[in-house]
Amino acid sequence: MARTMVPWTERLPRTLGRLERDFGRFVEGMLSEDDRWMSLEGTFVPTVNVAENAEGVEITVELPGMKAEDFNVEVKNGALWISGEKKEEKEEKGKTFHRVERSYGEFRRVIPLPATVAEDKVAAEYKTGVLRVTVPKTAEARPRRVEVKT
Numbered sequence: 001m002a003r004t005m006v007p008w009t010e011r012l013p014r015t016l017g018r019l020e021r022d023f024g025r026f027v028e029g030m031l032s033e034d035d036r037w038m039s040l041e042g043t044f045v046p047t048v049n050v051a052e053n054a055e056g057v058e059i060t061v062e063l064p065g066m067k068a069e070d071f072n073v074e075v076k077n078g079a080l081w082i083s084g085e086k087k088e089e090k091e092e093k094g095k096t097f098h099r100v101e102r103s104y105g106e107f108r109r110v111i112p113l114p115a116t117v118a119e120d121k122v123a124a125e126y127k128t129g130v131l132r133v134t135v136p137k138t139a140e141a142r143p144r145r146v147e148v149k150t
Contacts, residue, residue, distance in 0.1 A: 044086045044103045050111060054143055056118075056136035059111055064129040073133060075119045080133060083108040116141030 049060045061082055063071060071084025088104040113119065117135045124133045 044105045044107050046082075046107060046109060048082075048109055048111065052114075054137075056134055057113065059131075059133040059135070061109065061131040061133070062129065063126070063131055066129070068126045071131070073122075073124045073131070075113070075122050075135075078113055078115070078119075080111045080113055080122070080135070081108065082111075082131070082133075114141075 047062045051058045051060075059080060063084075063086070066084070066086055070086065071082060074081040074083075083106075085106045086104045113135060116137050118138050119135070122133060122135050124131060126132075
């Protein structure tokens with residue numbers, strides 16, 4: 001009978017107890033009038049697509065409103081490193097902002113590259129807010145046609 005009087009969260013393993021507590025905070029924040037819980041203030045995380053074809057790997061990164069000198073593209077330790085900073089626009093006098101959803105800040109994306117690519121032949125192009133990086137495969141990694149004898 002005394003066992004039923006112990007709060008059920010104390011009977012859970014520690015990790016589950018923390019999960020229950022944190023989930024409760026999340027739900028409280030979600031149901032509140034304040035919608036700051038949805039925002040990622042001060043964070044800018046550019047979206048990335050990675051595609052592979054017979055010739056190599058193509059990485060596209062959305063960097064809207066940025067100039068090519070605002071970010072760096074590097075190949076090191078078997079990965080493609082894209083880092084930079086999207087600067088916040090200056091506050092304009094005479095305007096009252098009712099909603100600010102655009103994000104700003106420093107970012108770094110690290111995309112692991114397969115060992116079958118030629119890291120020394122990486123090419124990057126930036127046009128209309130999209131960075132396109134092409135990493136060709138080595139000759140050994142490219143598919144080759146095998147002749148079938150009859």
